[in-house]
Amino acid sequence: SLGISAVLIVIALGSFGLQGLNFGIDFRGGTTIRTQSTEPVDIGTYRGAMDGLELGDISITEVFDPTFGEDQNVAMIRIQAQDDQESVSAAVIQTVEEALQVAVPDVTFTSVESVGPKVSGELIQTAVIAVILAIGAVLIYIWMRFEWQFAVGAVVALVHDVVLTIGVFSEMQIQFDLAIIAALLTIVGYSLNDTVVVFDRVRENLRKYKQKPLSEVLNLSINETLSRTMMTSVTTLLALLALYFLGGDVIRGFVFAMIWGVIVGTYSSIFVASTVLLWLGVKRDWSKPDANAGNQFANIDA
Structure with missing residues (x-):
């Protein structure tokens, strides 16, 4: 899964570097x-x-x-x-x-x-800062709620979603304006919600199955939350598809960004964030963080 993501990110960055974005009036003047x-x-x-x-x-x-x-x-x-x-x-x-x-x-x-072009340039700078600050706030929030490994996994998933969304707009040369920035921030929130649901179940299962390998705990947690994740994504997509085909040209770019964001956000919550967490590893006993450190009988009742 990460191999597919890596290829898509390379394509997105390549497209952005070669032809850039088709900026709308908000950014072009x-x-x-x-x-x-x-x-x-x-x-x-x-x-x-x-x-x-x-x-x-x-x-x-x-x-x-x-x-x-x-x-x-x-x-x-x-x-x-x-x-x-x-x-x-x-x-x-x-x-x-x-x-x-x-x-x-x-x-x-x-x-x-x-x-004018000066105002447009300031809008681009402000938009970039807004997206970076949103992702930074997510990093701090997840770090405080879980552990730093979870925070890194969540942020990698969010960056993955934002980069692929910008990449598809660059590849297809769809108009990129302030409404798309709003869509990107919405995608960050939506993807984070899915990721936190999975991570919360991971934390519960880490307490419950202290002897299971982390890969099995992650797989179990994803399977237990999969139906909820898919139902949420499908119902959201139904509403977005109705807006895309019936909402007119004014909101079509925004809705397209949301449709793409829901798809890649669901994918990243299931595959990217959890895979990063598996690579980094995480502590197993959440009830007593360090009370039994070095104790050979720490897991005798697990």
Whole structure:
């Protein structure tokens, strides 16, 4: 299992190094145009009006703005910065507005906001720090609750999940934006939950079966929690699949990251974290940590 994980990690790192990520507007910079009209927002009509402009990544979402009251049809259009410019030029914005007015004659443009490359660079740095701090907090939590061997196993599993998720986004060149960072942090929490369930059963069985080899205890613990793990993952996937196919383009990237994260998170909780724990070893008597150290009769009743 670790061999498969190692190959996938190498592929993920190779893809990230060779072609990088397809950053969205949040990280690349761009312009957001907010519109309002008397007609209901038809995202297909809006997108069709701009398809021929060759502006690259365009995100269109219908939003609720309380300042417009109940009878509102407000859309938010996000256009990525062009390759040879730091931000979307005024001429490009005017071209977009003219194209939209042809498709939706009564459309009005209530605001235009730009995100420059400096802000985008700060967002990337902040996102990386957020993921690292989350994994660091997990390391401390597991270390305090169990032992350092468990903490290392859990963190290796989490890093495995994050790296493979970033790798699949790099390999498939799916848009990577702030929503994906939220998905990564959610994946960290989900995977940790599965891992802690397995580790808690391992700790119980280490107390119960003091003479069994660690490999047998791990195998028993995984089998005892397997049905719970699989039922949790399958029910979560059912909800995510419904969102992926019926939720629209706006959340599709986030939901794809969650689907992939649930799959690799379940895999890592069962195979990666436990294998690392087996390599590192762990103490066997949890009820009295060091009371019988060096005592030849310590395990006579086990």
